[in-house]
Every structure is written in C-alpha cells, then in structure tokens.
Amino acid sequence: MSRVTKNVRLAAGDTELTVDPVHGCRISSFRVGGTELLRQGERYGSFPMVPWCGRTGNGLFRNGAELHRLPLNAPPHAIHGTGRDTEWQLARQSGTEAAFFYDLADPWPYKGRVTQSFELTEDELTVRLGVETYENSFPAQAGWHPWFLRDIGGEGVRISFEAAWQEERGEDHLPTGRRIEPEPGPWDDCFGMPDGVDVKLTWPGRLELTVKSRDEWVVIYDEQDEAVCVEPQSGPPNGLNTTPRLVTPIDPLEIGMTWSWKRL
Template identity: 45%
Template sequence: MEHLTSGDATLAIDPSHGARLTSLSIAGLELLVPPTANTFHWGCYPMAPWAGRIRYGRFEFDGRDYQLPLTMPPHAIHGTTYNRPWRRYNGAASFDIDLGPDWPFPGRAVQHFRLGPNRLDLTMEIHSDSEPFPASAGWHPWFQRQLGRGEPAQLSIQADSMYARDEHHMATDRLIPPPPGPWDDCFVGVRQPVEILWPGALRLCMEADVQHWVVYNEPEHAFCVEPQSAPPDALNIEPRLVTPEAPLTLNASLHWEIL
C-alpha cells in the first residue's frame, strides 16, 4: 500500500488491486467507500482501455471483429486494469500496467497521483506498444453519501445533454435533455467544476480535461461521479485512436474546502 500525506489530507493507493485509491481522508473525514466483496463497488479505480460497458463485449476495428470477456454479463465493463497488480513507474506515486491478455492489442496504462493540502491531481495515459487501437479511459470514484459529520451529500451537475439509454440499459449515440435524477447516465456539455457538498463538513469540486461525465447516484449509501474520455460503449460509438506516437492522456483534479 502506498500512502501520501499533505496537510489534513491522506491518500492510500493499492498497487496490487488496480492501483486504485482505497482511501481519501480529509481532516479525518473518509470520502470513499471502503472495500467490499464486489470489486466494482468501492474506492476509486481506473477504467482502461475502455470506460463503462461495451455492448455484448463486441467491437469492430480496421475491418476485424473482436470479442472481450463478459465481465458484467451480457456486457464487458470498465477495462482490463481495475483489479490487476500495477508496477511502480518512474516515481513515488506513479504506476503502470500492461493491458493484459484480455485486450487484443499490445499496450500499457500509466497513472500519476499528486496530493496537496487541498487538492488531488490525477493523470492517466494509455499507450500503444506497436499498432493503433481504439480506446477510452476514466476514473470511477465511489463517494460516501454521509461523512463522519455534517449532512448527506448534495451533488450539483449542470449539463446540456446526456446519452439516451435503450431497453438494455446501454448508452446509444442519441443525445437528449437530462431528466431529473437519480441517474446512471453519461452527460456532455458539463459546466465545470462539478460540485459535491456535504453541508457542515466539506465542499469538493471536480474538474477534468474531458467532455464526458457519468453519474451513478441510484444507491442510498454512495454515488459515483466519473470523468471519462468518451461515453460508455465508446469502442462502438465514439472510438479514440491510440498510436505509438499519440497516447490517450487525461487529467483530473479534486480540490476541497473544509466547512
């Protein structure tokens, strides 16, 4: 386990379990859901080389059809790196991993973490080792609705539109005006920063150099605000080409104020 401390903030990173954040504690307030039996439902983990669901685990690229393992049947979800061991990479809080045997192209992912007294900066890179391939990436934080003090969280997100879902709960390529929540949806045209307020405890703002934000706030105990480089099912809807000369890089920051 890797631990970082700055001011009132402490961060724990578990390289053996996807280089995920297992804890983000600010002035003694734990923001993230602690470990559970379901690997998808706690901490803050990387989604690479795709984010969200891929319909039936299938996609086509350069005239060939590919089948991914159905990690959330009947679909593939959240990439190949969220629960595998990462290696230390060129720095105290940097890690990398190959994309693994379940991904049909040789490549690797890299994460960098930088903690300050009132902010956390994240960087992720997707690299191709030899040939072009489509990819997307993002982070999947699970925030607790109730902290150790104060009132339950209030999420403020303003967006122009979101991707309509079909009868299979899958994102389509059709954009619609956002209805009232709760949501399990991908938004675009998001005004940043996205704000999470725990009245009487903490205000957290999230920013990222991405156009897509997934919000999942159906559970009673927790919610997710996920910056992504592309929408769910991106390998079919909106693929981003990664080449040896042009990796996919995304950056996100969380900054906070103690109330």
C-alpha cells in the same frame, strides 16, 4: 521501477491518500481532516477504468475489419476495463507524488502500456492516466470510477452540475446515440460537458469537493444508498464502438482529473 506488494500512502497537510496497486491501482482511502470520503472495500474506493469505460455492448468492438470479444463481466456487456483487476507496478514515489504502470495483456487484444500518476497538495489531488502503444493502433478509453460516501456525518451529499446534454439510455443500459435535455436523478447516466467536466459534491456543513476534467464526458451514478459516483472519462459508455479514439505510436491517449475541496 519495482514490484509493489503493499499500499502506497501520500500525505499533504491533514489530507491522506492511499493507493492500492495490487488491486487495480485504486485509491483505497481518501481522508480529509481524518474523515474518510470513499466507500471502503476491494471493489470500491476510486478505480481507473481502462482501456475502456462503462459498458462495451455485448463485449464486442471493432478495430477496422477486426472484431474482438471481451469477457462479459456484467452480462450481457463487458464493463469498466481490465485495469481495475490488474496488479500495477511502481514507477516512482515521494511523500506527495506517485506513479504506476502496467502492460496491457489478455483479455485485451493489443499490446501497450498504461500509466497512472497521483499528485497531492493540501487542497487538491491531480490524477492522470495514459494509454500508449508501441505496435498496432487500437481504440481505447480511460477514466475513473470514484465511490464517494453519501454520508460523512450530518446531511447526505448533494450533487450539482450543469450539462449541455444527457445521453439517452436504452433498456440495455447503453446510450442510444440520441442526446436529450438533462433529466433529474436518480442517475446511472452519461452527460456531456463541452467545456470540461465540472461537478460539485457538497456535504452540508462539512465539506465541498469539486471534480474537474478537461474531457467532456462524465457518468453520474447515485442509485445506491451508500455512495455516489462522479466518473470523468474520455468517451461515453460503449464508446469503443460509437466514438472510437485511436491510440497510435505517435498519439497516446491522455486524460487528467482533479479533486479540489474546502471545508464548510
């Protein structure tokens, strides 16, 4: 294990992946055949959301009788966790694989460790996140927030998926708890896929990329001109309060995601 102060590059065939561990262990670049697929910049790429995903209402959540307050980094809510703002450490690396970790600390109120690994082949990327505790149990979430470029040359990207339901979004941008029939976009919305996340991005005449996860929750965000987001996650926004998943010493939280692609 070592301290990393520079980016880590993985390559397989003509696919290149760059991980920036200093700025939240995000994928800062993902290139297929020399074409960049991710929006560039320290806030973008594809970053992990951990130990919560999306918005936590008013920055408040409970663990049993304990009430905790998180910094309001998207007032009036706390958004996307602390992992994206943390420097991660390198656990291992080869030409096509790498793994990283960081230890949970303030402002998160519980001790634990987060791990993230990347495995690249010529036509698939597998990413895994884990959250574990050695002491107290606590609710947590994990997932990813990729910013895929809308335009890589030619027609803009098309998003296709079939969801069992859409979480109704309230005026506060939090799910109301009511499930509705999926509505047409544009979206900043959470969808349920009980058989696992399966969303296809198609850049006509260029590339087709499929995002999959065994977990059933995904947020689709396509309200910006530059990029679209397909965000697999272990629970819905505000899930620390509505669908808490406890991390215990014998039951860590684990989630995986794959991107697979083919040229058109």
